Amino acid sequence: MFALPKLPYEESALEPTMSRVTIATHYGKHHKRYVDSVNDLVVKKSLPAGSMEDLVRLAATTGDRGLANNAGQSWNHGFFWESMAPLPTLPGGALAAAIGDLPKLREAFLAEGVGHFASGWAWLIVREGKLEVISTHDAECPILLPGVTPLLVCDVWEHAYYLDFKNDRKSFLEAWWDRLANWRFAEAQFAAAQVSSTQGGSGWRYPAPTA
Ligand code: MN3
Numbered sequence: 001m002f003a004l005p006k007l008p009y010e011e012s013a014l015e016p017t018m019s020r021v022t023i024a025t026h027y028g029k030h031h032k033r034y035v036d037s038v039n040d041l042v043v044k045k046s047l048p049a050g051s052m053e054d055l056v057r058l059a060a061t062t063g064d065r066g067l068a069n070n071a072g073q074s075w076n077h078g079f080f081w082e083s084m085a086p087l088p089t090l091p092g093g094a095l096a097a098a099i100g101d102l103p104k105l106r107e108a109f110l111a112e113g114v115g116h117f118a119s120g121w122a123w124l125i126v127r128e129g130k131l132e133v134i135s136t137h138d139a140e141c142p143i144l145l146p147g148v149t150p151l152l153v154c155d156v157w158e159h160a161y162y163l164d165f166k167n168d169r170k171s172f173l174e175a176w177w178d179r180l181a182n183w184r185f186a187e188a189q190f191a192a193a194q195v196s197s198t199q200g201g202s203g204w205r206y207p208a209p210t211a
Contacts (some may be wrong), residue, residue, distance in 0.1 A: 002074065038055065052074055053075070068139060076121055079150060080153050105133070106177055109154075110174060121140070124150060126190060128143065149203050150189065
């Protein structure tokens with residue numbers, strides 16, 4: 001059984017940018033439902049025991065849309081909670097050096113997130129050693145992309161911001177980047193990407209299931 005990963009802060013810790021009500025709904029209802037659905041599918045389909053990463057890859061191999069959506073969303077949300085911190089941070093060290101022009105990266109990230117049509121995710125990633133901003137659609141999980149290690153993600157599904165920003169995704173993304181982005185986490189992911197660029201083979205992992 002997979003558990004809902006523990007939030008790295010209190011539900012009210014990201015206020016006022018992300019309200020306690022948004023987190024309670026997003027984490028306690030949306031994310032929980034994806035994880036519950038994965039657990040149900042594992043039992044119903046007698047899927048092999050393994051990690052969430054294994055299930056994301058299995059679903060891609062077998063073309064199982066239900067499993068792909070729920071395992072992908074479970075993973076992406078786990079990564080999303082780690083991508084935020086209660087107090088504003090800035091990139092430092094090797095990551096700051098690799099970024100260079102931070103305002104330019106901010107602009108690219110906002111453009112990607114605002115421009116992504118309908119539901120999805122805006123990511124800062126390392127691909128083959130290079131920083132890149134990409135978006136994935138619906139439940140698409142970056143561990144399936146060859147040579148990619150994600151550093152940060154912002155959820156741009158409406159459920160991530162509608163209660164706090166209504167339909168204003170741009171203001172949400174700006175506030176998210178300026179006040180919530182967890183650059184300590186991004187630095188750790190960046191360091192992990194240097195060690196190994198095998199797909200999903202390094203960096204954050206979804207907590208292992210308990211028997
Ligand atoms: Mn979400």
